[in-house]
Amino acid sequence: MSASLDKGVRVLKEMIDAPIASYFSSCVHCGICAEACLFYTETGDPKYTPIHKLEPMRRIYEQEYTLLGRLAKRVGLSKAVTDAELAEWQELVYNSCTLCARCSAVCPVGNDIVYMVRKMREGMSAAGHSPEGIKGAVTRTINIGSPMGVKLPAVKAQMKHAEADYGIPIPLDQEGVEYLVTLSSMEIINFPEYLGAIAKIMRHVGKTWTLSSEAFEATNAGMQIGNSDLARVIVSRVVAGAEKLKVKTVISPECGHAYTALRWEGANLIGRPFTFKVQHIVEVLEEFRAAGLLKLEGMATDRLTFHDPCQLARRGGVIQPQRNLMKMVAKDFVEMPDAGFMNWCCGGGGGASSIEEGEELRLEAFKRKKRQLEAVKPDRLVTACANCRIVLEEGLEHYKMNLPVVGLTETIAEHIPDA
Amino acid sequence: MDTLQFLTWVRGTGLNIALVIFVLGVLWRLAEIYGLGRKKDLSAPRNMPGASGWATILRRSLPPPGMLPTSPVSYIAGYVFHVGLAVVAFLFAPHIALLTSIVAAAWPGLPSQVVDFVTVVTMAAMIAVLIDRIARPVKRFLSTFGDWFTWTLTFLPLLTGWLAVHHLLLPYTLMLAVHILSVELLLVFLPFTKLFHAFTAFGSRWFNGAMNGHKGVPV
Numbered sequence: 061m062s063a064s065l066d067k068g069v070r071v072l073k074e075m076i077d078a079p080i081a082s083y084f085s086s087c088v089h090c091g092i093c094a095e096a097c098l099f100y101t102e103t104g105d106p107k108y109t110p111i112h113k114l115e116p117m118r119r120i121y122e123q124e125y126t127l128l129g130r131l132a133k134r135v136g137l138s139k140a141v142t143d144a145e146l147a148e149w150q151e152l153v154y155n156s157c158t159l160c161a162r163c164s165a166v167c168p169v170g171n172d173i174v175y176m177v178r179k180m181r182e183g184m185s186a187a188g189h190s191p192e193g194i195k196g197a198v199t200r201t202i203n204i205g206s207p208m209g210v211k212l213p214a215v216k217a218q219m220k221h222a223e224a225d226y227g228i229p230i231p232l233d234q235e236g237v238e239y240l241v242t243l244s245s246m247e248i249i250n251f252p253e254y255l256g257a258i259a260k261i262m263r264h265v266g267k268t269w270t271l272s273s274e275a276f277e278a279t280n281a282g283m284q285i286g287n288s289d290l291a292r293v294i295v296s297r298v299v300a301g302a303e304k305l306k307v308k309t310v311i312s313p314e315c316g317h318a319y320t321a322l323r324w325e326g327a328n329l330i331g332r333p334f335t336f337k338v339q340h341i342v343e344v345l346e347e348f349r350a351a352g353l354l355k356l357e358g359m360a361t362d363r364l365t366f367h368d369p370c371q372l373a374r375r376g377g378v379i380q381p382q383r384n385l386m387k388m389v390a391k392d393f394v395e396m397p398d399a400g401f402m403n404w405c406c407g408g409g410g411g412a413s414s415i416e417e418g419e420e421l422r423l424e425a426f427k428r429k430k431r432q433l434e435a436v437k438p439d440r441l442v443t444a445c446a447n448c449r450i451v452l453e454e455g456l457e458h459y460k461m462n463l464p465v466v467g468l469t470e471t472i473a474e475h476i477p478d479a
Numbered sequence: 480m481d482t483l484q485f486l487t488w489v490r491g492t493g494l495n496i497a498l499v500i501f502v503l504g505v506l507w508r509l510a511e512i513y514g515l516g517r518k519k520d521l522s523a524p525r526n527m528p529g530a531s532g533w534a535t536i537l538r539r540s541l542p543p544p545g546m547l548p549t550s551p552v553s554y555i556a557g558y559v560f561h562v563g564l565a566v567v568a569f570l571f572a573p574h575i576a577l578l579t580s581i582v583a584a585a586w587p588g589l590p591s592q593v594v595d596f597v598t599v600v601t602m603a604a605m606i607a608v609l610i611d612r613i614a615r616p617v618k619r620f621l622s623t624f625g626d627w628f629t630w631t632l633t634f635l636p637l638l639t640g641w642l643a644v645h646h647l648l649l650p651y652t653l654m655l656a657v658h659i660l661s662v663e664l665l666l667v668f669l670p671f672t673k674l675f676h677a678f679t680a681f682g683s684r685w686f687n688g689a690m691n692g693h694k695g696v697p698v
């Protein structure tokens with residue numbers, strides 16, 4: 061057994077807890093989880109059945125934690141997990157899983173399959189079987205500070221642009237303010253309008269906020285690849301930045317997995333509860349709305365629909381706020397079939413969008429989103445995740461659909477009266 | 480061993496052995512699984528009505544939105560045979576009499592014609608899920624020896640019981656003994672096969688519901 065395989069198997073063994081043991085023991089091979097997974101529904105290939113993506117981990121569970129499995133292993137009746145097998149599973153655990161959790165929402169015996177995929181990735185990355193694209197993103201985050209190689213000067217340049225465009229100063233490293241705004245590199249590079257929108261909204265509602273020079277990047281490729289040690293290093297930067305500036309709340313950007321990393325995994329990664337609150341920007345906007353602080357003007361008259369980022373809605377519990385906000389600015393707001401809790405993934409979540417060799421499959425899976433969109437024929441598609449946005453734009457372009465994709469925050473900001 | 484001795488054995492020693500293996504097996508497996516524990520979630524919880532382990536135990540008994548049409552046989556035949564099994568096992572007067580001698584409690588049964596009808600419907604539903612397992616690529620792909628084996632283990636008590644009641648195929652006494660033996664096999668294997676979901680499905684739903692409930696997601 062090679063050293064890396066040995067390590068991978070050991071990590072997988074460590075990952076198995078009572079929920080996972082219960083899930084593996086409960087599976088009745090009904091295949092219903094496949095019907096929930098866009099990689100199966102759009103390809104028809106049974107190997108994309110969610111529970112099958114965990115087969116190596118299941119065998120380790122059986123061989124290490126069950127009486128009969130241990131006996132079978134002792135007498136040589138069970139097959140050990142091999143390096144070749146894990147290599148084969150890389151595609152199933154990364155390229156064809158966006159951690160969207162639709163499978164976990166439907167399994168009749170109650171298996172939380174995505175919980176297991178997240179854990180399985182820990183073993184896969186320890187065994188060296190993780191995609192180059194995510195590996196690169198992790199290395200850049202650890203060494204440079206962001207998955208796309210963005211450094212502070214790039215952020216400062218965007219701050220300058222936003223200041224010039226909106227005439228509003230962008231605060232940096234201000235202590236004692238209410239909100240610490242974090243970004244995803246995707247926003248810094250591709251969607252700089254987000255920063256200007258935040259400035260406009262914060263001034264409108266009269267809240268204090270700041271960016272941090274050490275904690276501007278909210279995404280966490282360490283979590284996506286399944287390396288908790290690196291994920292801890294990355295999330296610790298945000299924690300350190302927030303605690304140094306003594307902010308009340310850290311705002312997770314329009315990014316789904318950054319929200320999961322900060323809001324749900326963060327405290328568990330660093331091993332203690334946070335001393336500050338974490339909110340997705342959509343939750344913050346909803347609080348402003350509910351408090352009557354958003355006095356918007358004008359309504360969009362074209363037909364708008366909303367794509368729920370999986371990590372925000374199904375995995376994050378934020379489902380109604382985005383709808384309340386959409387209704388403030390859209391006269392003609394339509395919901396796609398399955399919108400909200402059961403929304404379909406864009407196909408590129410959970411790190412999948414940075415896997416080059418997964419592109420073909422991703423575009424295949426996008427057919428689901430295409431059908432959802434065709435059912436309501438919107439003029440614009442609104443979402444609240446920069447990664448979804450890029451993946452949606454790529455998919456739309458591939459299928460020659462002419463549909464602009466916009467962020468919710470900037471859509472709200474557009475309706476803020478000029479001060 | 481003649482038929483009568485066989486019947487006496489399955490009713491006595493055989494049943495005792497099966498019950499002991501069943502009870503110890505269930506306890507062992509439950510300890511083996513739930514003894515592993517889990518880490519405390521340190522993130523700040525979000526409360527949402529309906530987002531809890533108990534709510535999911537109930538909610539997952541119904542198909543989630545949009546799922547019924549994707550797997551109609553699994554859902555419909557699945558309900559029918561689960562409910563049917565429970566009715567036949569626990570509401571048939573002779574079964575109640577036997578169970579009363581074990582658990583010291585009694586409850587009213589259903590008329591035997593009704594149980595007979597339910598048995599036939601349950602067997603039909605089980606055949607439907609078997610055909611579905613063979614016909615649908617995903618199910619066939621997932622199927623292992625365990626799936627065919629446990630289907631057989633579950634089907635045999637229904638079939639042999641029904642044949643015994645109708646005095647078909649084998650002399651009544653022998654068929655009755657075979658019937659009891661088939662139930663004993665079911666009991667012996669239940670803790671160690673996927674049939675154990677009869678216990679763990681509740682734990683799994685609870686974990687899923689509680690862990691997502693922590694995030695304010697009613698799954």
Ligand code: SF4
Nearest residue numbers: 087088090091093167
């Ligand atoms: S839906 Fe659940 S029980 Fe059915 S095959 Fe998938 S994991 Fe197993």
Ligand code: SF4
Nearest residue numbers: 097157158160161163
């Ligand atoms: S989390 Fe989503 S993509 Fe991954 S296996 Fe489940 S349904 Fe498929």
